[in-house]
Amino acid sequence: MSFSKLVFTPLSYVGWGSLEQLVPEVQNYQPKKILVVTDPLLEKIGIVQEVTSPLEEAGYEITLYTEVVPESPLQTGEKLVSFTRKGQFDMVIGIGGGSALDLAKLAAVFAVHEGKVADYLHLTGTKKVEKRGLPKILIPTTSGTGSEVTNLAVLSLETTKDVISHDYLLADVAIVDPKLTISVPSNITAATGVDALTHAIEAYISVHASPVTDGLALQAIRLIGRSLQMAVHNGEDKQARIDMSNGSYLAGLAFFNAGVAGVHALAYPLGGQFHLSHGESNAVLLPYVLAYIRRSCPKRMVDILEALGGTAFSLSTEEASYICVETLRNLIDEVGIPSKLADFNIPEAALDGLTIDAAKQKRLLARSPLPLNEEDIRIIYQAAFEGVIKERS
Ligand SMILES: [Fe+2]
16 A cells, blocks of 8 residues: 555644643634543542633633543443443533543544444444544643554453444544643653653554654654653653643654554553553563564664664664664663562563463554564563563564
8 A cells, every 4th residue: 555544633732731721722613511531540649630720710611530540441441431321411521541531532522422332432332433422622631552642442341341432432633731740659650651652652663653653652752762751850840741641643644654563462462461561561661562563674673763863874774773672671661660560560471461461452463563462472471571582583
């Protein structure tokens, strides 16, 4: 195929102070009753009020829904949708990390659909999204998931995760203000930041990558590569937060259009079975998946190394692609994320079950530059368990 289908959020405001555009944007829709979906912790530390107070001052009626949990289980989505259907809302605003934003998408779209959220799941659902739903504005408070620019909502099932995807799940307006990320604790900055970096890297090596997504992905890697450590160790650093916010937004656009692949496929069961956060799941797997597949895309690995600020000068492609993996390993270690599955108390006996669930993620695995079968996945989990780099023989 010589062309790519590219989909972008209709409207985004990105940058320090962009939150000021919220009230004028809401005014365009003239809503009578707004549902705000957010994380209880964000309400506790006052970030939600920062967003909602100007709306209340402008006379809008707001209902706050804070029953959001990280890595949202399907039941959380079902409960919120049923609440939304009863509430007669005419706009949804999501404030928070990926879970809050994904749930806000579900609330907005399924408010006008029938049946359960489960009926629309990608792997097991039987129904199709047919209506646009309520207008939705998404406001991320972490630099990570990119949910504000994708048409995906991820839900945790009993042992793994599944998604609902449709372009009607895209935000009508995304507001990405790094000011909201200043108070994010360092461990969450690290995990969400590595998630964003993984989005950019997987998009760059995806079989669906295009010159447009390459530009987005490489710039995301540059921005995240130069600022992740500073954002983790000195959260008040404004420039680092701006870089992370821009990087996460670009990575979201890149992976939404080129896809994520093996790292996410293997990460989902870690979240589903062991409740590791999405960011940590990706972080602990990233070096092992890349080491395993690097010989299928060595030049791209060298590009990633250079975007991370490393130098490939005087090195062979083989050497530089190996150093790319090592550079990422060091970066993840430096931001305080454990480097092997054993460190997360995941028993070796669980690796077979993880493999079975990861192999079901065919949509993701199909984008890997090196096709990964069940045997490959099992080898990568073993490598990640032991903390030993293994390459495809
Ligand atoms: Fe992700």
